[in-house]
Amino acid sequence: xxxxxxxxxxxxxxxxxxxxxxxxxxxxxxxxxxxxxxxxxxxxxxxxxxxxxxxxxxxxxxxxxxxxxxxxxxxxxxxxxxxxxxxxxxxxxxxxxxxxxxxxxxxxxxxxxxxxxxxxxxx
Numbered sequence: 001x002x003x004x005x006x007x008x009x010x011x012x013x014x015x016x017x018x019x020x021x022x023x024x025x026x027x028x029x030x031x032x033x034x035x036x037x038x039x040x041x042x043x044x045x046x047x048x049x050x051x052x053x054x055x056x057x058x059x060x061x062x063x064x065x066x067x068x069x070x071x072x073x074x075x076x077x078x079x080x081x082x083x084x085x086x087x088x089x090x091x092x093x094x095x096x097x098x099x100x101x102x103x104x105x106x107x108x109x110x111x112x113x114x115x116x117x118x119x120x121x122x123x
Contacts, residue, residue: 002034003027007086009038009069016087017046019080021072022097025088031112038069041089047073091117 001009006024019042020028023035039062047053052063052071062070080087095113098106 001027001036001038003030006035006038009067010040010086013040013042014046015085017043017075019075019078019087019089020083021078021089022094025083025091025094026109026113028083028086028088029091029116031091031116032109039072040069041072041075041078043075044073047071 006020006027010018010020018040021039021041023032024038024040026032027035042050044053050063050065050071052065052073055063057063057072058070060070062072064070079090079093081090082088091113095110095117098110098113
């Protein structure tokens with residue numbers, strides 16, 4: 001999904017009660033044209049509102065919502081930054097994860113993130 005569809009997916013959630021993660025964050029930063037899914041991390045308050053407390057997450061630690069979003073709880077564990085008016089996972093953290101995983105599908109993202117950070121003056 002492209003950036004407009006991604007924003008539409010999260011439009012009914014309280015704006016600063018979630019962080020857009022991974023591929024969604026890369027789309028929001030303009031480093032990817034689209035992502036296959038939407039992964040977000042939510043506050044404890046939003047987790048209660050979504051009715052996921054007391055349920056078991058999947059093997060990756062996510063709760064699957066009916067609208068196709070995968071949700072994890074614990075915003076305090078994720079470093080975020082504002083992209084437009086949305087909290088998104090920091091590029092440095094996505095880069096660290098992708099480099100550690102180092103799958104072939106991650107190589108283009110690694111290159112684009114490194115290039116973007118270099119342009120921003122990060123090493």
